[in-house]
Amino acid sequence: GAVVSQHPSRVICKSGTSVKIECRSLDFQATTMFWYRQFPKQSLMLMATSNEGSKATYEQGVEKDKFLINHASLTLSTLTVTSAHPEDSSFYICSAEMGARGTEAFFGQGTRLTVV
Amino acid sequence: AQTVTQSQPEMSVQEAETVTLSCTYDTSESNYYLFWYKQPPSRQMILVIRQEAYKQQNATENRFSVNFQKAAKSFSLKISDSQLGDTAMYFCAFIRYSGGGADGLTFGKGTHLIIQP
Numbered sequence: 001g002a003v004v005s006q007h008p009s010r011v012i013c014k015s016g017t018s019v020k021i022e023c024r025s026l027d028f029q030a031t032t033m034f035w036y037r038q039f040p041k042q043s044l045m046l047m048a049t050s051n052e053g054s055k056a057t058y059e060q061g062v063e064k065d066k067f068l069i070n071h072a073s074l075t076l077s078t079l080t081v082t083s084a085h086p087e088d089s090s091f092y093i094c095s096a097e098m099g100a101r102g103t104e105a106f107f108g109q110g111t112r113l114t115v116v
Numbered sequence: 117a118q119t120v121t122q123s124q125p126e127m128s129v130q131e132a133e134t135v136t137l138s139c140t141y142d143t144s145e146s147n148y149y150l151f152w153y154k155q156p157p158s159r160q161m162i163l164v165i166r167q168e169a170y171k172q173q174n175a176t177e178n179r180f181s182v183n184f185q186k187a188a189k190s191f192s193l194k195i196s197d198s199q200l201g202d203t204a205m206y207f208c209a210f211i212r213y214s215g216g217g218a219d220g221l222t223f224g225k226g227t228h229l230i231i232q233p
Contacts, residue, residue, distance in 0.1 A: 044221070046220035047218040105221060
């Protein structure tokens with residue numbers, strides 16, 4: 001199957017700093033990528049839809065100024081958590097679809113963000 | 117908006133037994149897809165099985181099969197001959213068919229399945 005690589009897998013940052021998470025589709029082009037957040041022992045919640053060459057679409061309740069998404073190419077989307085706070089600590093996962101709508105979504109390995 | 121409900125937070129069975137995980141969903145869409153994803157301790161999401169809503173035949177993948185009841189909006193996963201490696205979180209997920217823009221997946225809260233030796 002297709003491979004989606006997410007980096008870094010773990011990051012610790014200080015409160016008030018920004019951290020960037022990368023999501024790459026290694027062997028296919030992804031017009032659209034998705035960013036999810038997963039709290040401990042909870043489900044994945046869609047944060048935003050990342051569209052190549054255009055602005056991301058954010059879900060209700062997600063601060064677009066805090067979670068900056070850039071999709072500069074067909075193989076790379078980045079999520080930047082700005083002015084991080086301890087409550088931003090979570091597991092962030094990206095995914096990309098290959099092929100027609102409703103076919104398999106391929107997930108990155110996830111990034112565990114800890115803000116201290 | 118659609119919702120996905122998994123009513124079993126945790127289940128435990130003996131190795132080699134058969135186990136069924138429940139999932140119900142609510143949507144006004146007529147065309148959509150349903151999925152079961154597995155999330156082992158590594159946290160990597162792995163697709164287990166996929167069902168197109170327009171197909172009446174239940175999907176099967178080796179030891180994994182679903183019971184898709186469209187009218188009842190039910191989508192349960194049956195794991196036969198369970199193995200220790202099946203221990204993981206299992207998420208039921210929904211995505212609507214969209215001829216236009218893409219949508220993300222809507223996930224249930226998950227079921228923690230434990231296979232006992």
